[in-house]
Amino acid sequence: MGAPFDLNDDSVVVIIGTGAGGGVLANELAQKGISVVALEAGGRYLPEDYTNDEWDSFGQLAWTEPRSTSGDWRVAKDFSGLPAWIVKAVGGTTVHWAGASLRIQEHEFKALTTYGEVEGANLLDWPITLAELEPYYEKAEKKLGVTRTNGIPGLPGSNNYKVFEAGAKKLGYKHVHTGRMAINSQDYDDRTACQQTGFCFQGCKWGAKWSSAYTDIPRGEATGNLEVRDHCHVAKIEHDKTGKITGVVYFDKDGKSWRQKARVVCVAGNSIESPRMLLNSSSNLFPDGLANSSGMVGKNYMRHMTGSVYAVFDKPVKMWRGTTMAGIISDESRFDASRGFVGGYEMETLSLGLPFMAAFLDPGGWGRNFTSALDGYENMAGMWLVGEDMPQEDNRITLNTDLKDKWGLPVANVNFSDHPNDIAMRNHAYKQGQAIYDAAGATRTFPTPPYPSTHNLGTNRMSEKPRDGVVNKWGRSHDIKNLYVSDGSQFTTGASENPTLTIISLAIRQADHIAEELGKGNL
Amino acid sequence: MKKGNAYLLMSRRELLTRSLVIGGSLVIGAGFVSAPDAAWAMEAQHLKPKTLATLIQLARDIYPHDQIGDEFYVNAIKGYDSKDHVEAIEAGIEDLNKKAGGDYLGLGWEDQRVAVLRQVEDTAFFQMIRGGLVTGLYNQKPVWAIFGYEGESFSKGGYINRGFNDINWL
Numbered sequence: 001m002g003a004p005f006d007l008n009d010d011s012v013v014v015i016i017g018t019g020a021g022g023g024v025l026a027n028e029l030a031q032k033g034i035s036v037v038a039l040e041a042g043g044r045y046l047p048e049d050y051t052n053d054e055w056d057s058f059g060q061l062a063w064t065e066p067r068s069t070s071g072d073w074r075v076a077k078d079f080s081g082l083p084a085w086i087v088k089a090v091g092g093t094t095v096h097w098a099g100a101s102l103r104i105q106e107h108e109f110k111a112l113t114t115y116g117e118v119e120g121a122n123l124l125d126w127p128i129t130l131a132e133l134e135p136y137y138e139k140a141e142k143k144l145g146v147t148r149t150n151g152i153p154g155l156p157g158s159n160n161y162k163v164f165e166a167g168a169k170k171l172g173y174k175h176v177h178t179g180r181m182a183i184n185s186q187d188y189d190d191r192t193a194c195q196q197t198g199f200c201f202q203g204c205k206w207g208a209k210w211s212s213a214y215t216d217i218p219r220g221e222a223t224g225n226l227e228v229r230d231h232c233h234v235a236k237i238e239h240d241k242t243g244k245i246t247g248v249v250y251f252d253k254d255g256k257s258w259r260q261k262a263r264v265v266c267v268a269g270n271s272i273e274s275p276r277m278l279l280n281s282s283s284n285l286f287p288d289g290l291a292n293s294s295g296m297v298g299k300n301y302m303r304h305m306t307g308s309v310y311a312v313f314d315k316p317v318k319m320w321r322g323t324t325m326a327g328i329i330s331d332e333s334r335f336d337a338s339r340g341f342v343g344g345y346e347m348e349t350l351s352l353g354l355p356f357m358a359a360f361l362d363p364g365g366w367g368r369n370f371t372s373a374l375d376g377y378e379n380m381a382g383m384w385l386v387g388e389d390m391p392q393e394d395n396r397i398t399l400n401t402d403l404k405d406k407w408g409l410p411v412a413n414v415n416f417s418d419h420p421n422d423i424a425m426r427n428h429a430y431k432q433g434q435a436i437y438d439a440a441g442a443t444r445t446f447p448t449p450p451y452p453s454t455h456n457l458g459t460n461r462m463s464e465k466p467r468d469g470v471v472n473k474w475g476r477s478h479d480i481k482n483l484y485v486s487d488g489s490q491f492t493t494g495a496s497e498n499p500t501l502t503i504i505s506l507a508i509r510q511a512d513h514i515a516e517e518l519g520k521g522n523l
Numbered sequence: 524m525k526k527g528n529a530y531l532l533m534s535r536r537e538l539l540t541r542s543l544v545i546g547g548s549l550v551i552g553a554g555f556v557s558a559p560d561a562a563w564a565m566e567a568q569h570l571k572p573k574t575l576a577t578l579i580q581l582a583r584d585i586y587p588h589d590q591i592g593d594e595f596y597v598n599a600i601k602g603y604d605s606k607d608h609v610e611a612i613e614a615g616i617e618d619l620n621k622k623a624g625g626d627y628l629g630l631g632w633e634d635q636r637v638a639v640l641r642q643v644e645d646t647a648f649f650q651m652i653r654g655g656l657v658t659g660l661y662n663q664k665p666v667w668a669i670f671g672y673e674g675e676s677f678s679k680g681g682y683i684n685r686g687f688n689d690i691n692w693l
Contacts, residue, residue: 355662
């Protein structure tokens, strides 16, 4: 039987979510001849549908269903209903992502061993090593066509990059280049080369940036083994009396509910929605939610230490022209506790258009101090700071039973407070970022606070021992053998790198594992 | 002069035939607010004309850009001249006037007005006006050009041959 699949077909693998994790896993399984039903809460948009207008695009793509926030992070004050800036669409946040494709470093997979116990943090080593993941990183880099791998040249440097590079070199930084980007510097895999249009965050209208929306998803569908149902919002994952998963209940676009039977369920709804689904699926057998014997579902929410530095110069930069994030300084991405914190951070070029700059430069700011900064918009350069934040049990996703979505389901509350290590790292990064622009001749610099989270990690973390986490080294629930987690919520720790390449590598690896287990009759 | 806007455009002659009250850089007439040179005018449908003028000044004091004309601030706040908002706006402006010693618009220096705003910046009224301006003011495409922002470039083929790397002063 090929796609479309019957609701009562209990031989299918159901994947919830079609982003970096779910979208890739769906195609990888389909290529192996495995029947897959992928349920996607959002709609389907392709490059011709994307819009190069920040607010219009946000309205088209972003997840704007209700969520709530708590904790001392500034996002809870400035954007109380919008803890995360992630996408609700076929392809998930791979439509929005900037394309930075970095491997996690060996020592970062062993955060507890490398850093030692950090007070107030819940550090743990990953149950896998870099060596185990390397073959999959190679496959992922080939799939995405990552620049500076496999002989693919780097992207050319934009104006924003040139300012960033000039300052970095004056400061003596050595590891400075236009990044390892899943954005074509030359035609690759039926996708065109980057035309330096900007608006990488709004969906690439050229298709030069890799996204599962127009690569893995249609290729999986072309096999006849993958059916993607869009506008399908999963409410609950169901099990039989032995605790084995039997299927999922979801609402379609008209609010009608359906039950899809399944042999295996893979949850890939991102680090906010995935734990929410597991918690919303509680039952008499699993009163604390599915896969939650450790109590770790929803806990250890990480969002990376982030911040930005913008700077105004006495001459034009026009930072919005060209690839948004093709520029990186990696020198600070190392373990060196003498800086006053463990873990490291990357500095990456970033630009926002005027509408988003007004919203994000200093949220809540007003008056001439604020507006004189915007007056320098044309002469502005910008960078993003992204580093490893500490997992903390109290930073967590819980169900907010006072706030329901349109289907009557409790929404996710995102509680987050910075760890002192996060604050020390951010302050260091601000200082270095400002020094870079000062060295390039800035007349004024702005240490800009974190945006709503784009890197959401850790809420169903991988662990060697079942008591320490939710899933094992394959992303398989410690408690329920036919339940998998396939997104960034598996991350044991956050590392300093943008997470997408690792999510994709884990998905390719998980597909091999699931195929093998199916073959052995273990699923 | 802009065409098709919701605010009423009046001829200079029409303006001059109505009684005029000068308030700051705005002209407040019977039922309308306009620029002193009559470049634009907005008829007050629900708000008192003076309230409307104060609201325009408030918008500029929150996000002051000397290179941006009043009409863009008018565009950003004109939605408040509606049945749904009239009560909250009149009350908010009345509070502002009280804290200003009677007349917010009568305070000649921006610093004097900002000192009043510091007293109200945590109120729901101030935050509603400020929050609305973030998109209401800065998401107007004609405003982008004033800041040098070029908006979309896909229709022109991106910047690959149009200056993505043309910086020449480093």
